[in-house]
Amino acid sequence: MLLRITILKKLCFTVLAVMSSLAIAQTGGVEGTITDTNGSPLPGVNVLIQNTNKGAVTDFDGNYVISDIDNGSYTLVVSYIGFKTEELPFTVSGVAIQLNVSLQEDLMSLNEVVVTGSGNPRKKMESSVAITTMGSKQIEEQAPQSTADLLQSIPGFLVETSGGETGNNLFARGIPTAGAYEYVQFQEDGLPVFEDGALQFANIDNFQRTDLTVKRLEAVKGGTASIYASGAPGGIINFISNTGQNEFKGTTKLTVGDYGLFRTDFNLGGSIIEDKLFYNVGGFYRVDDGIRDPGFKANNGGQVKFNMTYRFDKGYARIHFKNLDDRTIFYQSTPFIKDGDKVKEYPGFDANYGTFANREMTKINVPQGGGGFFKADLEDGIHPRTNAVGGEFKYKLSDIVSVKNSFKYTDINLDYNAIFAAAWMGGVTSQADYATDLGIASGDAVFTYNNGGGALPSNINLKRADFWNIRKNMNNFANNLAFNFNWDKINLNVGYYYSNWKSNQNWNWSSFLASVEDEGRLVNLVDSNTGTEYTYHGISGISWLQRESQIKGTLNAIFVDAEIEATDDLTLNLGFRYDDDKYSGAGDHGTWGNDIGVLPNNNADNGVNILTGNYIYWDYDVSEFSYTAAANYKFSDNMASYVRYSRGFRSPIEEAFYIAVESGEGNANQAFQDLEPTKVNQTELGFKYSSKKLALFANLFHMKLDNITYQDIGAGGVSERKFANVKNTGLELEAIVKLGDFNATFNGTLQNPEYDGYEGSQVALNGNLARRISKFYCNIRPDYNITDNFNIYAKYSYFGKKYHDIENTFELPAFGVVNAGASYKINNLRFGLDASNLFNTIGLTEGDGGAPADGDVFLGRSILGRAVRLSVAINF
Secondary structure (H helix, E strand, O other): OHHHHHHHHHHHHHHHHHHHHHHHOOEEEEEEEEEEOOOOEOOOOEEEEOOOOOEEEOOOOOEEEEEEEEOEEEEEEEEOOOEOOEEEEEEEOOOEEEOOEEEOEOOOOOOOEEOOOOOOOEEHHHOOOEEEEEEHHHHHHHOOOOHHHHHOOOOOEEEEOOOOOOOOEEEEOOOOOOOOOOOEEEEEOOEEOOOOOEEOOEEHHHOOOOOOOEEEEEEEEOOOHHHHOOOOOOEEEEEEEOOOOOOOEEEEEEEEEOOOOEEEEEEEEEEEEOOOEEEEEEEEEEEEOOOOOOOOOOEEEEEEEEEEEEEEOOEEEEEEEEEEEEEEOOOOOEEEEEEOOEEEEOOOOOOOOOOOOOHHHOEEEEEOOOOOEEEEEHHHOEEEEEEEEEEEEEEEOOOOEEEEEEEEEEEEEEEEEEEEOOHHHOOOEOHHHHHHHOOOOOOOEEEEEOOOOOEOOOOOOEEEEEEEEEEEEEEEEEEEEEEEEEOOOEEEEEEEEEEEEEEEEEEEEEEEEEEOOOOOOEEEEEEOOOOOEOOEOOEEEEEEEEEEEEEEEEEEEEEEEEEEEOOOOEEEEEEEEEEEEEEEEEEEOOEEEEOOOOOOOEHHHOOEEEOOOOOEEEEEEEEEEEEEEEEEEEEEOOEEEEEEEEEEEEOOOHHHHHHHHHHOOOOHHHHHOOOOOEEEEEEEEEEEEEOOOEEEEEEEEEEEEEEEEEOOEOHHHOEOOEEEEEEEEEEEEEEEEEEOOEEEEEEEEEEOOEEEOOOHHHHHHOOOEOOOOOOEEEEEEEEEEOOOOEEEEEEEEEEOOEEOOOOOOOEEOOEEEEEEEEEEEEOOEEEEEEEEOOOOOOOEEEEEOOOOOOOOEEEEEEOOOOEEEEEEEEEO
8 A cells, every 4th residue: 555655646746747847848938138230238128029018128238038938939029229120030949049139220210110290100211200319328418408408409490598497499490489389299208298388488398307217209390290289380399208117227317517516317117017017217306506607596406207007918008197396597688799790798797607687686575556565586486396197098909909098187386487688678778877767867866786785886787677477377188099990001090189278377577676797786776866766675666567367278189190001112191180279268467557655755666567357358269170191102121202291280379369458458359350370381301311321311391381470578568469471491401420430410400481471561571581590500419439438529509690580680690509528338337528518609599679780789698608517327
């Protein structure tokens, strides 16, 4: 009996061993090393098994391992931004196989798959749109000081960066605007940062920061932008976030600068459940004095972003969250002197580092007409508190049909504090002229510094500088639902987009009397004969403008986009979008010139603007079709060309709706009879080429724009109301040359945006260059690898002359800017040294007021002075 039991045990153990070995033999793995063509390992490469959730990311030595793969035949997809994607078949039969891959550099990422402006992600080489992409490595190499600074590297976008980190302006393909980001849409992961990027004092870059959480940037110019976004015929700028992977990895970065900069960034990602549940978290904190130092911390704050992704066999679900709490300074006009065809520095006021903002202006505490005081703090600067939460869900319903739904809710509280010194507030003036304008007899005007009471030197001039406080409560819910039908030769994307948004705002503006000098100070004025004071602690005008208003928008749009593979080389694209958009609002502009009588024998409270509570209400509806048609032909794997026609529109901007409020008309809607959306028609011809040493992307375009509206704020806080047509023909060009260890990139735009359609007394304006738009601007960036780890670069940016005014009488000279730097890599460390505006160029992006004569003092906005930053990044 004992013998039988022993034999039975051995038999069971044998059976179990055989079954275990058979079970183990049902799975295997794949592993290897990913290198470039020089044999150097590539860290951070995505290695995926096609049509599965299995994948890996290479380590610092370029190694990857994917295990527990069922026996069978598969395709390994190896992708890395800046390199051509490789697809390699392999078979698993119970053991781990070795599969090493050498990736070839893709100089312009023309073989990279893009998702922006498309329902069917395609390689850039196969796409029929003008699109620029930048991965995290390229963004790091650009060393941008702001989002606007980064966008300067995109041809077709003329970007002004003189405002500082935020509050800048972008002109897409020669479309003139009053400022902001009026004809493009900023997106994060395919949904708008906020639906309208050009609300008053809410330039969309106020709410978007570029940090280590950004995986790549995709910018579509024209083309399908009007199909995949409402009111964005100029383009879509999509910031795509990192989303996590099986292996835990991350980056931290520390940056310091010669303007008191301390900045720390981080990004971490990994899996909670391997192959199923992934996370990514990152953000930054930054504090600095500002390149134009106001005497206090100019920029201070940061953001945190988080997302989590659950992957299943037929799709994925993702949630994401962003919190932004950041303060940035806004730089406005400063004085210059016209010197023939050039400009020069105003004596005693540094053109590169000077600003009217200073510590004495930080606290404003002024009496109000209804009692109490209004308080604000300039140190808060442009201060958004933003919370955005959303998600997306994608599911494959069948072999043909898939569905994707994305949504996001954004809540923004913006406290906007800035010093404005526009020309319509008065130019730079002598003390004598300032007193005479007020009717003070010669010799009776006594000017003293507010801080300390010392007499103002007689050679110091004066300027009115305003403290503008705008408080905005904004929210936006957006949802995009799309069904994709993928047949053999046709890919059809059908969707419905819904968005509702609201912005409540309250303005309170007061005027300072400031000395025109570096580190300027507040000034008081007293008439020694009458004893009358003309200032209140340096404030010459208490709450001279108040506004309380609301604007709301509800957007409903359906869109259809079809990709048709007519042949193996010819792809056709057809798309249309129908928008049914409704806007409404209310506003109280107040009554002017009230003497509130709280300051005895003082004129600073004589011109107060008081809200009345008498709101004017308005409604405005827009129903528009947008459409596009294109064809892309591949001559070879390395060369393609496309042609496209598109029609889009942009609804009137917020300022346009306040005309009736400002004029006090009883029926606001009557003022909108001649207010129409801007219509934008574009024809494009593109060419793409890529080889080992040269990559080229050229796009020739012609645009016709009808009913461009200008709504700049002018004297008395009243918006101007001007309309025009513009036509523009231009060429956008990107090129990369690689010769061994030497590389050079170029991007530039040549165009001729001219006014058209003026009649009667304004017919002479036809043919004038659209204001604030250069005919030519470009960037050239050569770099050289001294060793495999040590790289140096220089960058030259050129901006051609332009005009501040429609009449083309106020010319802003051309200028060029030089940046330079170096980087050194050792294992997982990267050291960077970057210098911007190396030679302290004076470069005017905007003028102010009328055309100055030679030798005149005028006001304008110049780019920031030289700044140097040192950084160290650690990848782990």
